Every structure is written in structure tokens, then in C-alpha cells.
Amino acid sequence: MIKIENLNKYFGDKHVLKDINLEIEDGEVIGLIGPSGSGKSTLIRCINYLEEPTSGNIYINDKNIAKAGKEIDRIRQQIGMVFQHFHLFPHKTVLENITLAPVLTGKLTIKEAEEKAIELLKTMNLLDKKDVYPDSLSGGQKQRIAIARSLAMDPEVMLFDEVTSALDPEMVGEVLNVMKDLAKTGMTMVVVTHEMAFARQVAHRVVFMADGEIVEENKGIDLFENPQNPRTKEFLSKVLEYLLV
Numbered sequence: 001m002i003k004i005e006n007l008n009k010y011f012g013d014k015h016v017l018k019d020i021n022l023e024i025e026d027g028e029v030i031g032l033i034g035p036s037g038s039g040k041s042t043l044i045r046c047i048n049y050l051e052e053p054t055s056g057n058i059y060i061n062d063k064n065i066a067k068a069g070k071e072i073d074r075i076r077q078q079i080g081m082v083f084q085h086f087h088l089f090p091h092k093t094v095l096e097n098i099t100l101a102p103v104l105t106g107k108l109t110i111k112e113a114e115e116k117a118i119e120l121l122k123t124m125n126l127l128d129k130k131d132v133y134p135d136s137l138s139g140g141q142k143q144r145i146a147i148a149r150s151l152a153m154d155p156e157v158m159l160f161d162e163v164t165s166a167l168d169p170e171m172v173g174e175v176l177n178v179m180k181d182l183a184k185t186g187m188t189m190v191v192v193t194h195e196m197a198f199a200r201q202v203a204h205r206v207v208f209m210a211d212g213e214i215v216e217e218n219k220g221i222d223l224f225e226n227p228q229n230p231r232t233k234e235f236l237s238k239v240l241e242y243l244l245v
């Protein structure tokens with residue numbers, strides 16, 4: 001379980017996250033939506049301590065990540081993260097990209113890591129790419145490899161930061177399908193997304209942020225069909241207008 005308590009984040013004198021409180025149950029899929037600059041990425045980057053909160057607490061399975069001291073690396077290993085721009089290692093093959101972290105951290109032997117990577121590549125339908133370098137892959141394939149690479153660490157939580165935003169439209173579906181399948185396995189997921197259909201259909205709960213605050217949260221279908229806050233209504237009406245153009 002993830003518990004975020006009175007989280008504030010400043011960049012200089014800019015107050016980017018304002019007293020955020022959020023609890024995420026095991027196996028829950030959260031869709032995090034909101035206008036550009038509302039603080040979505042900063043919030044998920046705080047969850048794995050890529051950004052240090054200015055104040056507040058974040059508990060991962062009752063461990064306060066801010067006070068974890070030497071344990072921080074171990075806690076962070078439980079949290080996988082996938083970014084908009086893949087961040088694959090260009091000079092490593094697909095297989096090496098996936099096996100690197102579990103081997104370097106001593107979690108798996110090389111043999112175990114390769115077996116795991118091959119299993120993951122099979123589920124992603126990318127086994128035939130295991131010996132190629134990332135440059136020869138499409139964006140959708142790169143992003144699926146990036147997801148496989150995170151999963152190789154057996155995370156308890158997966159954070160997705162606009163992972164389809166840099167993809168050509170025809171590749172979005174293949175990545176979202178991998179995420180849908182992952183959600184079905186019971187993985188706890190926090191998904192920052194502009195894909196409203198994904199948030200609505202796959203997320204158990206959708207959280208709408210604006211201006212550094214959580215404005216409203218609800219089951220996807222309820223939030224999209226019956227938003228309560230004027231800011232949510234305005235955002236959704238703009239998104240809908242854009243989709244209908």
C-alpha cells in the first residue's frame with residue numbers, strides 16, 4: 001500500500017504540489033490526469049524519490065520513504081518506473097537491457113535474469129528482438145522493452161509517466177494493451193496519462209489534478225460522466241471537445 005500524507009513540493013519558490021493526500025491500495029490502478037503543469041509527473045517522481053518532497057510523508061508498505069536511510073535503495077527497487085522517452089541503454093542489446101538491473105543489484109544470477117527476460121519478451125511478443133539494439137526498434141517496441149526491463153526487477157508497484165505521449169498514434173494501442181494485461185495481473189499501478197479512454201476503462205480510480213492539487217477523485221466512469229468540481233468539468237469538456245474535432 002502507498003500512503004501519501006500532506007505532501008508538498010517546491011521548486012524554488014514555486015509551489016508545485018500542495019498538500020497532497022492519497023492512498024493507493026495493493027492491486028489498485030490509479031489514472032492521474034490533469035492539465036499540463038498541474039504536477040502529475042512531480043507527484044509520481046516523489047513516490048519513488050526521484051524528486052525529494054519538500055515536506056510530508058510517503059509510506060510504501062508502512063515504510064516512510066523519507067526516513068528510510070540505507071533502506072531507500074531496497075524500497076526503490078520495489079517500485080518500477082517507465083518514462084515517456086524509454087531511456088533504454090543504446091549500446092546494450094534488448095536482452096542485456098532487461099537483465100542489467102537484476103544482475104547488477106544481485107537480485108538474480110545472469111542465468112536467472114536471462115530466463116526471466118525471455119519470459120517477459122515472450123509475453124510482449126518481442127522474443128525475436130532479444131539480440132538487437134534499441135535503435136532498430138519502433139517506438140512502441142522500445143516502450144514495451146522499457147516496461148519489460150522494469151518488470152524484470154519484480155516490482156510491487158509500477159509508475160507510468162505519459163508512456164504513450166512520444167509514440168506515433170498507431171503504436172499507442174500496443175503499449176496500452178501491455179499495461180491493460182499488467183493491470184489484470186493485480187499489479188499496483190499509478191499511470192499519468194493523457195489517454196482518457198485508458199483512464200476511464202482500466203483505472204480503478206481516476207485522480208484529477210490541477211495547479212498542484214488533487215481536485216477530485218472517483219471511479220473512472222463516475223469522474224468522466226459526472227464530474228463534481230467546476231475545474232474537472234472544464235478540463236474534461238476541453239478534452240472532449242478536442243477529441244470530437
Ligand SMILES: Nc1ncnc2c1ncn2[C@@H]1O[C@H](COP(=O)(O)OP(=O)(O)OP(=O)(O)O)[C@@H](O)[C@H]1O
Binds near residue numbers: 011034035037040
Ligand atoms: N525540475 C524542475 N525544476 C523547476 N520546475 C519544475 C521542475 N520539474 C517540474 N517543474 C515545474 O513544476 C510544475 C509541474 O510540473 P509537472 O511536470 O509535474 O506537471 P505535469 O502535470 O506532469 O505536466 P505535463 O502533463 O506537461 O507533463 C510545472 O510548472 C513545471 O514547470
